Amino acid sequence: MPSALPSAPAGTLYRGRDGMWTWVAHRITGVMLFFFLFAHVIDTALVNVSPEAYNTALETYKTPVVALMEVGLVAGVLFHAFNGLRVVAVDFWSQGPRYQRHMSVAVVVIWVALFVPFVVRHLMNAF
């Protein structure tokens, strides 16, 4: 009887490394964008209901709470966009797999470089 067998694998739970987390974040931001686009096409369609209907809907976009949600949306767009470009480079560029970790760092650097000025300007506009 091999009673020494552990009842559950110890210390082998797959947690992945940076590659897995960027993959999870890419999925989450993709789903977020999908549902946003659905709502966004419907709110834009209000231009053909009446000018007042559209303007009223757009007023909510200018409230502080929604302005903060827009910040979250843009944070997600920026990550999904540049991480997506990294995925494309890994798949198509002959040196891609070798530099994929460098490119992950580049994704974070570009994200910060675009997100910070965006937040400052957007919140100045909205508040």
Next chain:
Amino acid sequence: MSSTVSDSTTAGPPPAPRSRKARGPGLHPEMIGWLFMRLSGVLLVSLILGHLFVNLMIGEGIERIDFAFVAGKWANPFWQFWDLAMLWLAQVHGANGMRTLINDYASRNSTRMLLKAALYTASFVVLVLGTLTIFTFDPCAAGSTLSVCSE
């Protein structure tokens, strides 16, 4: 618990992978989807970041967006085409991505079918509604206060 050799070690070697030819000629549909995700993704970077820059960063950003702003943009075929391309690429890319997630996470056949039916219906509605919105837009619709309409 017996300590006999497990069955899996008695199985033969794994079958050789099918050759590309065995699947028939042309690109496999999943391969087209894979390529489309990458091609559309690259195009969407400029389209969406351009959209966000023009609508949120120039002038007063979100504060100035209203009916007149949209009328101003869609008076120009350039922005009509921009939005049309963005609409179709983003919706097909997003729907194909969601299809992958349904395949990954919905394990029951009936659940998968139901979710995909909902996904395809929603995508169809978004593509038709979004396309019509751009091309049936009337800057001088009842209630419009644009000065060009009072002439």
